[in-house]
Amino acid sequence: MREGLMRPVLRQLLSILALAGVTVAMWAAWLGWDQRRVEQFDGTATGPYETWQIIGLVLTLLLPVYWAASRHYVMGAVLGTTLGLTAAAYYDWSDDSSGLFVIGVGLVMVGSLVVTGVVSAVIASVTRDI
Numbered sequence: 001m002r003e004g005l006m007r008p009v010l011r012q013l014l015s016i017l018a019l020a021g022v023t024v025a026m027w028a029a030w031l032g033w034d035q036r037r038v039e040q041f042d043g044t045a046t047g048p049y050e051t052w053q054i055i056g057l058v059l060t061l062l063l064p065v066y067w068a069a070s071r072h073y074v075m076g077a078v079l080g081t082t083l084g085l086t087a088a089a090y091y092d093w094s095d096d097s098s099g100l101f102v103i104g105v106g107l108v109m110v111g112s113l114v115v116t117g118v119v120s121a122v123i124a125s126v127t128r129d130i
Contacts, residue, residue: 015073019080020087022064027088030057065116069123077120078113085112 030053061081068077086109093101 012073012075015068015076016080016083019064019068019076020084023061023081023084024088026057026060027085027092030054030060032088032092062119065119066123069120070127072124074120074124077123078116081116082109082112085109 089108
């Protein structure tokens with residue numbers, strides 16, 4: 001009886017860890033290599049990421065989120081992706097001496113939690129009968 005109850009919990013935990021690992025790897029592939037800021041003519045700096053990199057990361061993350069949510073590992077899709085994006089953002093931005101990177105990391109955490117929650121719920125409800 002106990003083993004039967006632990007199996008779904010273990011699968012959810014493994015899906016969280018797998019999605020977190022995939023998310024960190026995708027962050028590194030799309031955003032990890034570009035660390036330079038671009039100086040504008042008015043003296044401001046933009047970057048280090050281009051719009052196409054963010055779009056590529058989001059579109060690429062849809063595949064593992066779809067995989068997990070369609071197999072009803074919604075917690076894995078939501079928490080794994082959020083954990084991976086938050087950890088990667090913290091690691092990537094923590095060299096900021098002002099300390100304001102924590103606000104950005106918090107926004108990444110909340111935004112990814114909300115968006116992956118909605119996307120995963122839609123995917124799980126659409127694929128319920130399949």
